[in-house]
Amino acid sequence: MKVAIIGAGNMGGAIARGLAQGSLVKCHDIIVSDLSQDKLSQLQTDYPEVKTTTNNQKAVDEANLIFLVVKPWLVKSVLEELHFTKDKVLISVASGVEIKELSEYLSVDIPIYRMIPNTAISELAGVCLLSSSSAVSSELTHSILNVLNEMGMAMLIPESKLAAATALTSCGIAYVFKYVEASVKAGVELGFSAQDSIRMISQTIDGAAKILLNNETHPSLEIDKVTTPGGITIKGINELEHAGFVSAIIRAIKASS
Numbered sequence: 001m002k003v004a005i006i007g008a009g010n011m012g013g014a015i016a017r018g019l020a021q022g023s024l025v026k027c028h029d030i031i032v033s034d035l036s037q038d039k040l041s042q043l044q045t046d047y048p049e050v051k052t053t054t055n056n057q058k059a060v061d062e063a064n065l066i067f068l069v070v071k072p073w074l075v076k077s078v079l080e081e082l083h084f085t086k087d088k089v090l091i092s093v094a095s096g097v098e099i100k101e102l103s104e105y106l107s108v109d110i111p112i113y114r115m116i117p118n119t120a121i122s123e124l125a126g127v128c129l130l131s132s133s134s135a136v137s138s139e140l141t142h143s144i145l146n147v148l149n150e151m152g153m154a155m156l157i158p159e160s161k162l163a164a165a166t167a168l169t170s171c172g173i174a175y176v177f178k179y180v181e182a183s184v185k186a187g188v189e190l191g192f193s194a195q196d197s198i199r200m201i202s203q204t205i206d207g208a209a210k211i212l213l214n215n216e217t218h219p220s221l222e223i224d225k226v227t228t229p230g231g232i233t234i235k236g237i238n239e240l241e242h243a244g245f246v247s248a249i250i251r252a253i254k255a256s257s
């Protein structure tokens with residue numbers, strides 16, 4: 001697979017770095033396009049084999065899988081300036097721009113996907129939500145999911161549920177950081193450095209995630225295992241309940257969807 005990434009900002013750069021670390025797409029088969037030479041130069045310093053250009057059409061011509069990673073309000077103008085041949089596949093990463101709109105901006109009928117990643121793809125631990133137009137083959141979708149799985153976990157989601165799933169994953173990562181930020185404040189008050197607090201809390205989150213991902217279990221069961229009757233953990237859990245922690249998380253996720 002030859003891949004083009006149009007837009008080398010936060011997310012486009014993370015996708016390029018994530019793909020470059022995987023095995024299914026070779027670095028020399030990735031071409032990244034951006035208006036800013038500075039961003040491209042930074043990327044090439046990190047991954048010298050990745051090709052870069054300031055010409056979007058050149059990137060499209062050299063690839064068959066094209067990730068569009070510009071801001072949503074630029075999607076129309078960027079796509080309308082480009083010429084796609086029938087052998088191309090478009091994956092738009094722009095939030096909120098529907099497949100129907102994307103197809104209207106293209107002059108040819110090609111397979112179109114929307115993808116919503118979260119920022120952890122740069123660490124190969126992201127979530128990539130993928131939705132497709134109806135006119136795509138299951139083989140193509142399977143190949144794309146394989147590529148995306150190398151950056152963490154990829155899931156096929158109906159487009160109608162993409163916004164809700166985005167709240168859990170792309171917005172959700174910010175809520176996890178908020179939990180870490182709050183815990184660090186507590187850690188510092190208890191006498192640990194911020195850096196030590198971050199290491200302890202992050203490893204704890206990583207461990208909790210692995211327990212849930214590697215076993216058929218549920219958070220309530222895992223909480224039950226660590227709350228000894230009359231012990232310190234249940235005191236803390238009940239403080240969270242009194243402070244409205246569960247309600248706050250539900251409201252945050254619903255507000256973001």
Ligand SMILES: NC(=O)c1ccc[n+]([C@@H]2O[C@H](COP(=O)([O-])OP(=O)(O)OC[C@H]3O[C@@H](n4cnc5c(N)ncnc54)[C@H](OP(=O)(O)O)[C@@H]3O)[C@@H](O)[C@H]2O)c1
Binds near residue numbers: 036069
């Ligand atoms: N960040 C996230 O967590 C996240 C999550 C899911 C989806 N997304 C989506 O990802 C997209 C990109 O977001 P971002 O945060 O990566 O934005 P960003 O950092 O601003 O990156 C966009 C990049 O595209 C470049 N660009 C602008 N016009 C261009 C053109 N005509 N041709 C080629 N490149 C062009 C920009 O250059 P200049 O800076 O010079 O304008 C910038 O480097 C958005 O549509 C967003 O909805 C982001």
